[in-house]
Amino acid sequence: MKEADKHIEAKKEAPEHKPEVVIHAKGIKKSFGKKKVLKNITFDLKKGENIVVLGKSGQGKSVTIQCVVGMLQPDGGKLEVFGEDITTMNDEELKQLRMKIGFLFQGGALYDSMTVRDNLEFPLTRVLKLKDQKEINKKVEGVLDAVGLLDAIDKMPSDLSGGMRKRVGLARTLIVNPEIMLYDEPTTGLDPITSREISELINRLQRKYEISSVIITHDMECARITADRILVMDEGEYIAEGSYKELEKSDNEMVRSFFNEPA
């Protein structure tokens, strides 16, 4: 049995308990001009849970997680992160909240004028305000080791492959020990082997750092490996919710069309 499959099985066998809700979204609405992107988004993310959001391009999947991190303001609805209403937060409160949330961008979003080391030191010195260079080095090397890229520590982002850039991007968000991770299409543009490696890495890191995650993806293999629960989005609303196996047998044609894609 593969590592990822073992993890999926282990999750199923875990005893049930009432976990804490870290993100609570109810009736979120968001429009850009006349276009209503989010019409009625409702979901809860529980502590230690991985949610995968599936949907066609342009359905507002990324907009949802951008609202969670305060990059966009919802036009309506209730959005609470760690029990705090994000829509009423001032800059300082938002900054404090963002220190607990990691956001992995599609392309990794590495600062291309800095080496990998400087990229990882940036949040430590600017966000956590660490001064002790020994402690900084230890953290940088530790997190790079966790994503398997210790050798690339002094490389520039332009010298890295797409998969490596995503790993470094992941390391940069993990270095501040976030409690929630938001992944914006973590495997898009990668070959199937690297995609699987990234998906397995997401699972491994979730277990190691006990992170709750929202993963936006179209990649069904990524969804199968990482998801505790899958939400399927269509025209600004969630039309289905369930585990991978449950949704695989869904009566909804649109939901089934994701699962019937050739691997």
Add this chain to the structure above:
Amino acid sequence: MEAQQELSGWRKWLEGIGDYVVFFTRFFRNIFTGGFEWSEFVRQCYEIGYRSMMLVGITSFIMGLVLILQLRPSLISLGAESMLPKTLSVALIREIGPVITAIICAGKIASSIGAELGSMKVTEQIDAMEVSGANPIQYLVVTRVLATSFMIPLLAIIGDAIGLFGGFLALNFTDSISFSLYFNKCIASLDFTDLLPAVAKTVLFGFAVGFVGCYKGYHSDKGTESVGIAANSAVVTASLWIFIIDAIAVQITSLLFYK
């Protein structure tokens, strides 16, 4: 329909002004909040100042040389050949030196800042900084704007000196004048009211170059084409601001010093 389009144009223009004001407020507030990025500021001073010195130096040298060659026949016809060093130094230090330096910097620096921040926006690096809880305005904008405000006056002063030297060489093509006599004549014709307003306006030119470059880059759309648009628009807008600031500065200087 036409009225609606006109209204939308006005609305866009007013929104643009509003964005400038908001961006300026964010910049200004961040100068005084803690955590000034000294290392990035020094790096920007090096990039902006040292790396532009050669271009500013060559241009100023040629300007000094050409001005003497152009002025000489006119002043000879008026019997005022001895006024050449004075005319050059006043023209160069009061007006031509600062404006030429600023325009060169608008082309070189504003475009590079616009393109750099524009590409950071397109590749979501600025968003990544923001969502990590770091302060992109502090790191990217404050450092660049202060570096241009500090380095462009220095470049203008160096450019003025090199321009005067170019004038000295041009004078020696046809006449013979000693280095010390030439520079004594140049400096004797200048006073505080020539130097202070000139330096003061280069600080404002520097601010315009840095601020416009940062604004255009920071507000570029998400697309590769927008990087080019941001760079181009930064040069055009910064150059326009340089001439507007110059026109206002001349009026203020005239009112204050040359009544």
